[in-house]
Amino acid sequence: MNQITSLARVFAYLSLLTIGGGMAAFPEMKFLTVEVHRWLTLPQLVHLYSVGQMAPGPNMMMIVSIGEWAGGFLGALVTVIAFFGPTALLTFAVARLRKRLEKWRWRPSIQQGLAPVSIGLLLAGSFTMARAAITGLETAMIAVGVLLILLRYKINPALLVVGSAIVGIFSFALN
Amino acid sequence: MSNPEANPLPQVADATAPGVGASTWDIFVEFLITGATSFGGPVPYLRTALVDKRHWIDDKQFVEMLSISQSLPGLNATNLAILVGEKLRGIWGSIAAILGICLPGGVLMYIVGIIYRQHGDHAWITAGLKGVAAAAVGLILSTVVELSKKSLAGKFDFIFMAMTVIAVSRLHQSVARTLIAVGILAILFHWPACAQKTNATQ
Numbered sequence: 287m288n289q290i291t292s293l294a295r296v297f298a299y300l301s302l303l304t305i306g307g308g309m310a311a312f313p314e315m316k317f318l319t320v321e322v323h324r325w326l327t328l329p330q331l332v333h334l335y336s337v338g339q340m341a342p343g344p345n346m347m348m349i350v351s352i353g354e355w356a357g358g359f360l361g362a363l364v365t366v367i368a369f370f371g372p373t374a375l376l377t378f379a380v381a382r383l384r385k386r387l388e389k390w391r392w393r394p395s396i397q398q399g400l401a402p403v404s405i406g407l408l409l410a411g412s413f414t415m416a417r418a419a420i421t422g423l424e425t426a427m428i429a430v431g432v433l434l435i436l437l438r439y440k441i442n443p444a445l446l447v448v449g450s451a452i453v454g455i456f457s458f459a460l461n
Numbered sequence: 462m463s464n465p466e467a468n469p470l471p472q473v474a475d476a477t478a479p480g481v482g483a484s485t486w487d488i489f490v491e492f493l494i495t496g497a498t499s500f501g502g503p504v505p506y507l508r509t510a511l512v513d514k515r516h517w518i519d520d521k522q523f524v525e526m527l528s529i530s531q532s533l534p535g536l537n538a539t540n541l542a543i544l545v546g547e548k549l550r551g552i553w554g555s556i557a558a559i560l561g562i563c564l565p566g567g568v569l570m571y572i573v574g575i576i577y578r579q580h581g582d583h584a585w586i587t588a589g590l591k592g593v594a595a596a597a598v599g600l601i602l603s604t605v606v607e608l609s610k611k612s613l614a615g616k617f618d619f620i621f622m623a624m625t626v627i628a629v630s631r632l633h634q635s636v637a638r639t640l641i642a643v644g645i646l647a648i649l650f651h652w653p654a655c656a657q658k659t660n661a662t663q
Contacts, residue, residue, distance in 0.1 A: 302534045303636045306608070309601050313629050314636040333581065333590045336597035337573060343496040343503060343566025344538040350567050351574025362571055370559065373535030374543050378555055380533060381547040391653040397532045399648030402618040403640060404531075405608050406625025412601040413630045419594035428592055432599025437606060444501035447596045454592025455585060 289357045290364050292323055297349060297368035304373065306404025308346035312411035325356040332418045340447050424457055483517055483549045485557045491515060492542055492561030503538040503562065507545075517549055538562055621647045 296318045303311040319325045338348030353365025432446050499506035530540035546558030628639040
């Protein structure tokens with residue numbers, strides 16, 4: 287039961303940090319799930335996050351796997367509610383107040399001010415991830431390759447993730 | 462509707478107006494389909510489903526809702542679900558939309574998590590996952606580049622971005638503390654009375 291309350295607390299807190307995208311919360315997610323609570327190891331967290339990019343729907347559904355590992359079915363359920371509940375309520379409140387917020391003079395200031403911070407958080411998240419995922423020349427080339435292809439061509443990123451898995455398996459077979 | 466007086470049943474014509482006629486069940490089903498098929502990120506799929514297919518909202522409303530979703534905590538896809546659901550059917554619309562979009566991926570990752578825990582240490586799987594994790598890094602970096610092109614303007618935005626990265630990655634400050642500290646600084650920099658002045662100097 288202790289695990290369940292920890293899951294609820296950790297994921298409710300993480301959800302409020304996901305400004306700009308789920309990756310913004312990644313450094314904190316690593317700290318809390320790997321170092322503080324030891325629900326999984328860093329390679330496992332990186333793997334689950336990455337596999338989650340191949341799944342359809344919102345790209346952070348890998349939190350379900352963490353919840354299940356730490357607390358079974360109930361853990362998974364609590365994790366999802368904790369991770370999506372608080373931000374859903376906040377967004378719902380904003381939707382209800384939209385008419386009033388449209389004229390609020392601070393609104394553009396908040397949007398403009400938070401944009402660079404949220405991009406910075408995504409970048410910091412990707413550095414945390416890269417430190418664990420980029421282990422040598424081969425993985426560096428995959429990451430740069432995926433980045434350049436996505437910037438140049440309109441291609442479904444999930445296909446590139448699947449392609450990179452095949453590259454990883456091939457290079458293992460060849461060694 | 463060019464001649465409303467000639468139309469004997471105006472309420473029938475209203476049924477084709479955006480958002481009218483969407484039941485809670487319709488909303489759930491549409492978001493469930495998107496949740497089950499949107500490989501590679503749900504936002505473009507949501508645009509197709511909500512604007513082109515169902516005509517529940519128009520393109521302008523979609524872009525507006527997306528920009529609100531991006532500046533609030535929470536994932537873009539789930540925030541969009543809440544906003545669209547609320548517009549169509551109030552609180553039940555929001556609940557139907559977020560349940561629909563989360564359910565397929567959630568069930569899938571529940572199963573994947575169990576399989577990975579049992580077989581994740583096989584050499585072949587580890588080799589594949591190594592490629593997948595590297596690809597995920599490239600994927601996030603491309604998101605960073607796209608967002609920067611779209612929403613960063615002027616050198617001060619780059620300074621705020623750099624401050625955020627340095628605080629989290631170098632100084633190992635918590636994301637929450639960084640978000641509050643740099644966020645308040647950046648919002649105050651853009652504060653209403655100053656907005657015109659900074660626009661003039663740029």
